[in-house]
Amino acid sequence: MAAVIFTDYSSSTAAAAAAVARLLPSSRYRFGDGVLHSRQSLLLHFAPRNPIMLRTTATSCASASPSVVTASMVAETSAKVIDGKSIAKQIRDEITVEISRMKDTVGVVPGLAVILVGDRKDSATYVRNKKKACESVGINSYEVNLPEDSTEQEVLKHISGFNDDPTVHGILVQLPLPSHMNEQNILNSVCIEKDVDGFHPLNIGRLAMRGREPLFVSCTPKGCIELLHRYGVEIKGRRAVVIGRSNIVGTPAALLLQREDATVSVVHSRTKNPEEITRQADIIIAAVGQANMVRGNWIKPGAVVIDVGINAVEDAKSAKGYRLVGDVCYEEACKIASAITPVPGGVGPMTIAMLLSNTLSSAKRIHNFK
Ligand SMILES: Nc1nc2c(c(=O)[nH]1)N[C@@H](CN(C=O)c1ccc(C(=O)N[C@@H](CCC(=O)O)C(=O)O)cc1)CN2
Numbered sequence: 001m002a003a004v005i006f007t008d009y010s011s012s013t014a015a016a017a018a019a020v021a022r023l024l025p026s027s028r029y030r031f032g033d034g035v036l037h038s039r040q041s042l043l044l045h046f047a048p049r050n051p052i053m054l055r056t057t058a059t060s061c062a063s064a065s066p067s068v069v070t071a072s073m074v075a076e077t078s079a080k081v082i083d084g085k086s087i088a089k090q091i092r093d094e095i096t097v098e099i100s101r102m103k104d105t106v107g108v109v110p111g112l113a114v115i116l117v118g119d120r121k122d123s124a125t126y127v128r129n130k131k132k133a134c135e136s137v138g139i140n141s142y143e144v145n146l147p148e149d150s151t152e153q154e155v156l157k158h159i160s161g162f163n164d165d166p167t168v169h170g171i172l173v174q175l176p177l178p179s180h181m182n183e184q185n186i187l188n189s190v191c192i193e194k195d196v197d198g199f200h201p202l203n204i205g206r207l208a209m210r211g212r213e214p215l216f217v218s219c220t221p222k223g224c225i226e227l228l229h230r231y232g233v234e235i236k237g238r239r240a241v242v243i244g245r246s247n248i249v250g251t252p253a254a255l256l257l258q259r260e261d262a263t264v265s266v267v268h269s270r271t272k273n274p275e276e277i278t279r280q281a282d283i284i285i286a287a288v289g290q291a292n293m294v295r296g297n298w299i300k301p302g303a304v305v306i307d308v309g310i311n312a313v314e315d316a317k318s319a320k321g322y323r324l325v326g327d328v329c330y331e332e333a334c335k336i337a338s339a340i341t342p343v344p345g346g347v348g349p350m351t352i353a354m355l356l357s358n359t360l361s362s363a364k365r366i367h368n369f370k
Pocket of ligand 1 (some may be wrong): 014126172173174175197219220245310324343344346347348349350351352
């Protein structure tokens, strides 16, 4: 049987996997930590247990699986939309000003090197968007495109060249890598001073330790926290639940929330009653890569919901035949939450804005520019 892998580390992976899933109705899913689940077992595992409730068929999430919502959930309140696209634009404008100040003062232009291996369309799109974003703010970008059957040694050779290149202040290897490559070896070889993706174990380790500072924090979780800050969401003392425990989104998001003095729980594929735990949260970050998994009745009224998922679901009405949805059933959640990120246009654009921000910080640190 074909296996479709849903990792919760990467929205692009999830989107691509979901697109494949459309073609493979009897597929199996891998949830976050690499454990395979059938579609049915996932739905059972996450099905609401206490249906005192009204049935609704009025949402697009309902077509994914039958839903039950409480009466309070259908109140006609509507959450504030956390507009990641416009915040990302503001951030790019701020970065543009800083880059021109740096260039005028010390003559340094930040440089970002991106390595893309293979021919995944989604990865190629993200790399293209990163390059465009660099151009828009005045960062020099350097790109290496390697064929799918390249060796790990070839990737390592390019990383080593960029590590030694003084015009390069940030290096990233677009994920996911082809399966024959050892991701750990490759991410470990980026020097931590240029690790603008924040994926190096030393940067993640420092993030986990009190009294230590990572040089970089990975872009998607950093973007989630930035959205909370810019929308004035108080984090200190609040209960937060992160759904998903990947190395590059769930785990760093939980660590960042904890650093901001939230009380944090992590819900994952082996969590019993995930909806009960999630319902206690004032802040939810959903990063599992499972379309519409978080239903309205998982959410405490007034909670703030940050949806990291980008999943393709079949949509005959769309010219492409699919549309993008998050890990949260937006139509239900927006009636219960006080604020929510949309998909698309929420966390996604923040990922690239944070990459630009990390690249600028790196250049400033290397050149001791305040
Ligand atoms: N080396 C890395 N690889 C990957 C990362 C990463 O941060 N570093 N993250 C993802 C992919 N990604 C950036 O690389 C990324 C994903 C999504 C978006 C985005 O803006 N999404 C849009 C929708 C896009 C669409 O229409 O398809 C949105 O949510 O509005 C930006 C960057 C995995 N790999």
